[in-house]
């Protein structure tokens with residue numbers, strides 16, 4: 001069993017898509033084992049996206065991610081990191097495959113509705129960042 005970390009981003013929460021997105025996740029066989037809703041602070045979002053701090057989109061990304069409540073969650077399952085990334089689809093919704101969460105529900109490259117860890121190492125760091133060292 002593997003764990004991965006995800007976020008339903010402010011645009012999707014605002015559009016009442018939490019239920020639809022969690023349904024796709026649960027129907028894929030992944031299990032939600034932790035979840036918490038909150039509005040991120042600037043320092044929380046800046047720390048979470050620290051690897052992108054030199055990128056031109058960093059300021060806009062932090063503003064977007066702190067613009068409203070998000071759902072933070074941990075998923076568990078076989079190959080959870082890879083399976084959840086496949087379910088999300090490509091970061092850019094224009095390139096996301098049919099049936100993926102981003103193809104169905106993203107508004108733009110930035111407001112792409114969901115986050116998911118990109119490796120087991122990132123998953124461990126991100127789970128610990130938001131849910132402590134469980």
Ligand code: AMP
Pocket residue numbers: 057061091109110111112114115116
């Ligand atoms: P990632 O660490 O891959 O999740 O990327 C962080 C997030 O930054 C993505 O999920 C998008 O919301 C956003 N993002 C990535 N690339 C761009 C870009 N070129 N322009 C604007 N936002 C971006």
